Amino acid sequence: MVQVKQDVCDFCGTCVSVCPVDAIELLEAVLIIDQEKCIDCMKCVIVCPLRALEGTK
Template sequence: MIKIKEALCDFCGTCVSVCPVDCIELQEALIKIDQNSCTDCMLCVYVCPIETLEYSHG
Protein backbone atom coordinates (compact mmCIF):
# COMPACT_ATOMS: atom_id res chain seq x y z
CA MET A 1 0.00 0.00 0.00
CA ILE A 2 1.00 3.63 -0.46
CA LYS A 3 1.79 5.57 2.66
CA ILE A 4 2.16 9.30 3.22
CA LYS A 5 4.86 10.62 5.51
CA GLU A 6 2.48 13.23 6.82
CA ALA A 7 5.07 15.20 8.72
CA LEU A 8 6.87 15.89 5.43
CA CYS A 9 3.83 16.72 3.31
CA ASP A 10 3.38 20.29 2.06
CA PHE A 11 -0.25 19.66 0.94
CA CYS A 12 0.48 20.94 -2.58
CA GLY A 13 -1.90 18.57 -4.38
CA THR A 14 0.48 17.44 -7.12
CA CYS A 15 -0.27 13.81 -6.24
CA VAL A 16 -4.01 14.50 -6.43
CA SER A 17 -3.66 15.84 -9.98
CA VAL A 18 -2.30 12.58 -11.38
CA CYS A 19 -4.27 10.04 -9.33
CA PRO A 20 -6.19 7.95 -11.89
CA VAL A 21 -8.84 6.88 -9.38
CA ASP A 22 -9.15 10.15 -7.43
CA CYS A 23 -8.52 8.45 -4.10
CA ILE A 24 -6.51 11.20 -2.39
CA GLU A 25 -8.36 13.57 -0.08
CA LEU A 26 -6.57 16.86 0.56
CA GLN A 27 -7.49 19.76 2.82
CA GLU A 28 -5.47 22.71 4.06
CA ALA A 29 -3.27 20.56 6.26
CA LEU A 30 -4.75 17.09 5.99
CA ILE A 31 -4.10 14.36 3.46
CA LYS A 32 -5.56 10.86 3.23
CA ILE A 33 -5.45 8.01 0.76
CA ASP A 34 -8.58 5.92 0.44
CA GLN A 35 -6.89 2.51 0.52
CA ASN A 36 -10.05 0.80 -0.73
CA SER A 37 -9.90 2.52 -4.08
CA CYS A 38 -6.11 2.97 -4.36
CA THR A 39 -4.60 0.66 -6.99
CA ASP A 40 -0.95 1.09 -5.93
CA CYS A 41 -0.17 2.53 -9.37
CA MET A 42 2.67 4.54 -7.81
CA LEU A 43 2.12 7.73 -9.86
CA CYS A 44 1.69 9.83 -6.71
CA VAL A 45 4.90 8.40 -5.29
CA TYR A 46 6.79 9.32 -8.46
CA VAL A 47 5.35 12.80 -8.91
CA CYS A 48 5.67 14.14 -5.35
CA PRO A 49 8.15 17.05 -5.50
CA ILE A 50 9.58 16.30 -2.06
CA GLU A 51 9.41 12.49 -1.68
CA THR A 52 6.54 12.44 0.79
CA LEU A 53 4.88 9.24 -0.42
CA GLU A 54 6.27 5.73 -0.39
CA TYR A 55 5.21 2.21 -1.17
CA SER A 56 5.22 -0.08 1.82
CA HIS A 57 4.37 -3.75 2.06
CA GLY A 58 1.31 -4.24 4.26
Protein backbone atom coordinates in the same frame (compact mmCIF):
# COMPACT_ATOMS: atom_id res chain seq x y z
CA MET B 1 -0.30 0.45 -0.51
CA VAL B 2 0.77 4.09 -0.30
CA GLN B 3 1.38 5.88 2.95
CA VAL B 4 1.79 9.59 3.67
CA LYS B 5 4.56 11.02 5.80
CA GLN B 6 2.46 13.86 7.22
CA ASP B 7 5.58 15.59 8.59
CA VAL B 8 7.15 15.79 5.11
CA CYS B 9 4.01 16.52 3.03
CA ASP B 10 3.47 20.13 1.91
CA PHE B 11 -0.18 19.52 0.96
CA CYS B 12 0.39 20.80 -2.58
CA GLY B 13 -1.96 18.43 -4.40
CA THR B 14 0.47 17.25 -7.07
CA CYS B 15 -0.35 13.65 -6.12
CA VAL B 16 -4.09 14.33 -6.36
CA SER B 17 -3.70 15.59 -9.92
CA VAL B 18 -2.20 12.32 -11.20
CA CYS B 19 -4.29 9.85 -9.19
CA PRO B 20 -6.36 7.95 -11.77
CA VAL B 21 -8.90 6.67 -9.25
CA ASP B 22 -9.48 9.76 -7.06
CA ALA B 23 -8.16 7.99 -3.99
CA ILE B 24 -6.50 11.04 -2.45
CA GLU B 25 -8.23 13.72 -0.42
CA LEU B 26 -6.43 16.96 0.40
CA LEU B 27 -7.43 19.40 3.11
CA GLU B 28 -5.38 22.43 4.10
CA ALA B 29 -2.86 20.40 6.07
CA VAL B 30 -4.12 16.82 5.92
CA LEU B 31 -3.63 14.30 3.15
CA ILE B 32 -5.72 11.15 3.21
CA ILE B 33 -5.31 8.12 0.97
CA ASP B 34 -8.31 5.88 0.57
CA GLN B 35 -6.66 2.46 0.69
CA GLU B 36 -9.77 0.78 -0.72
CA LYS B 37 -9.70 2.91 -3.85
CA CYS B 38 -5.89 2.91 -4.27
CA ILE B 39 -4.68 0.64 -7.06
CA ASP B 40 -0.95 0.86 -6.19
CA CYS B 41 -0.03 2.51 -9.50
CA MET B 42 2.61 4.57 -7.65
CA LYS B 43 2.13 7.65 -9.85
CA CYS B 44 1.65 9.78 -6.73
CA VAL B 45 4.83 8.41 -5.16
CA ILE B 46 6.80 9.33 -8.29
CA VAL B 47 5.51 12.89 -8.69
CA CYS B 48 5.62 13.95 -5.04
CA PRO B 49 8.14 16.83 -5.03
CA LEU B 50 9.24 16.07 -1.46
CA ARG B 51 9.04 12.26 -1.48
CA ALA B 52 6.38 12.45 1.18
CA LEU B 53 4.60 9.37 -0.14
CA GLU B 54 5.88 5.90 0.38
CA GLY B 55 4.76 2.90 -1.58
CA THR B 56 4.89 -0.57 -0.10
CA LYS B 57 3.72 -3.34 -2.36
